[in-house]
Amino acid sequence: MFQRILLADDHPVVRIGVRAIIEVHALGQVVAETGTVDELFQLLSEQSFDLLVTDLSMPGTQHIDGYAMIERICRNHPELPVLVLSMTSNASVLRTVYASGVLGLLDKASSMAELPAAIQAAERGSAYISASLRRQLAQAGFRPPGYRALSPREAEVLRLLAKGLRVKDIALRLNRGITTISKQKSDAARKLGLRNDVELFDFLRREGFSG
Template sequence: MSKPSDRTLRIILADDHPIFLIGLRVVLEQGGDAQVVAEAGSPVGLNEALKSYACDVLVTDFMMPVDQQNDGLRLLGRIRRDHPQLPIVVVTMLNNAGLFSSILALGVNALLSKASLAGELPAAILSIRQNKHYIADSVKQALLEAGDYGSDALVSHEQLSPKEQEVLRLLAAGRSVGEIAAQINRSKKTVSTQKVSAMRKLGLANDASLFIYLQEHGLT
């Protein structure tokens, strides 16, 4: 898997509804800068596609029930462990703030609602090209209403320490804690501590609220 760039993106699609797969392909390929290299309709099929095809982005439904294998969080966790650098776009019909927070905590790059894919999927792919995260408006609204993120930050990001601001900027650019540590020559523990410290000062409770804060303040 190579990093997304200005060239044509190779995309793997996964959804257990064939008609929805067709719709996803149409939306992704209409601009001419993305190519769907494989499709999967089950967790097993997705695993085989990821082994067989080089890709730059995975776009997957959250839940693809097969027998008893319908745990979307477990599926995403396994994909992230097996393919730590692969950008993942998750789409879902569900509308649960707690679930959204759990999905974002797994390190996905974009989280979208199936109800608004025509407009938001191209925007999510553009964000991934720019090494940024993307959260659909409906997802942000659900998190806001659930109280997972508030606008009453204790301080503004300008008031963070220079090192904390640096970590936030790199997180906003799509870097993981490990990648940031290697880039700025600090230990993962130090970077993690600076991330937690910044979130605490900003009044952010979790990664979902951090992603929203970064987007709303123009840091992504």
């Protein structure tokens, strides 16, 4: 569980909502909040945090865009997990922000129901991207590292699992051994940062996995 979470968003109602979700799900302790870029940089320079949940764009006297803000944070605090709340669905922007080193991208326009899963993934050191944003990125030809690491056979197994087939059914269909299919399933889950079958099937259902 995260002990020192920093929330950054220029809309107080968003900070209240995020804090409430974190507290209800016992995901960690929020110790500081801010609504400006200037104060965000100041807090990061004066205190230590183990998770930052931040809006992509906030006001401030420094007048820097969202990407520049995130890039500076990731460069100066490479050990800090960063989850970004974004209103944009522009794949180019999302891709650039993700490449700067953030651990998660959440669609601010949709439900915050994915926030607990994103924070839990961050605790494992795993990346998390909202399903809606993942679709935008996929349409632009971008796949996060976990996807790219999957072998064709591992991706094939996940596609069939997503369709509801059991391991023994997949083994029969693909003419592979049950042990082989089980290993490909567990290897794929490991590459995606998923710890067990519950997390794997939740991921497949949430993402509408198609490989």
